[in-house]
Amino acid sequence: MPILIREQRYHHIKALLARLRLDASARVVVLVEKDGQQIAAHGEVGALDTTSLASLVAGNVAATGGMAKLIGEKEFPTLSHEGDKESIHISVIGRILLVVVFDQRSSLGLVKLRSKQVSQELAAAFAEIERESAASDKSSLPFSEITDEEIDSLFVQN
């Protein structure tokens, strides 16, 4: 069964990300599912390729999670990458990854604190998404009645 993100949930998550961005003085905040799919992004996205970022963050977390297991840890709950000007902080919250991109306007300590404060609410919001997805009426999916012609038309468009 696919993961369904309804408008109300999406806007709720966007609002949580907006608050975090403000509280942490961050540049961009992105919520990613552990398999690499972006759920939502907020902030000075501009030219930042958040789709690629989502996939690389998931790869990063998966690789460090593998390392954690090798040394007998369950996982590393946070990852930080500090650059000269821009930095990234990643929190692993169950099946979701909270990514905060920040610069000199903020600090790692502040980002860590604010990320932790919002993580429970984000976890609860995603749990609702998972619950709704599992309980959703399968025939209501947008593609439940898709025809072969419609599928073929995708390949004609390109």
Next chain:
Amino acid sequence: MTFINYASREINCKIVYYGPGLCGKTTNLQHIYDATAPQAKGKLISLATETDRTLFFDFMPLELGTVRGFKTRFHLYTVPGQVFYEASRKLILKGVDGVVFVADSQEERMDANIESLYNLEENLRAHGYDLLKIPYVLQLNKRDLPNVIPSEDLAVELQKKGEPVVEAVASTGVGVFDTLKAVAKQVLTELRKS
């Protein structure tokens, strides 16, 4: 895992290209990237060694078009083919919606194909998937080389469940989009079934 976002009207699916080392997985993605209009694709990310061997994965998002008001996006991944990158290979299969197995048609790579296919089944199983049940395409690549095994013989050895078999020369693009289309169709049809 397919993601359907009602707010942004998007459907996102994940397709993984699997196969032995140097079979042409990255070459498939490179051709799709080169042959696709800029507005339909994102960046092609390659996490590769200095000698251009895939170290972790390649990734590119591809937008196919709109169906029933939803943008249809496929996230294409490759795995590292070399045997010793087993841990990374397994990670990339997480949440996969469809798999392309790229076989190297050369006679001397037959054992490597069989080993990689077996490895695919094992790694899928580790994530709770069954190769016999997920959208799947077998691509017979490098058909232009002189020492290739006849396609029929390769299919007898490698075909698992009557999946589409596509002959290809990924370096020139032959069969690359046919392969993608075959797997994407199955993924979308699966959504209809679900």
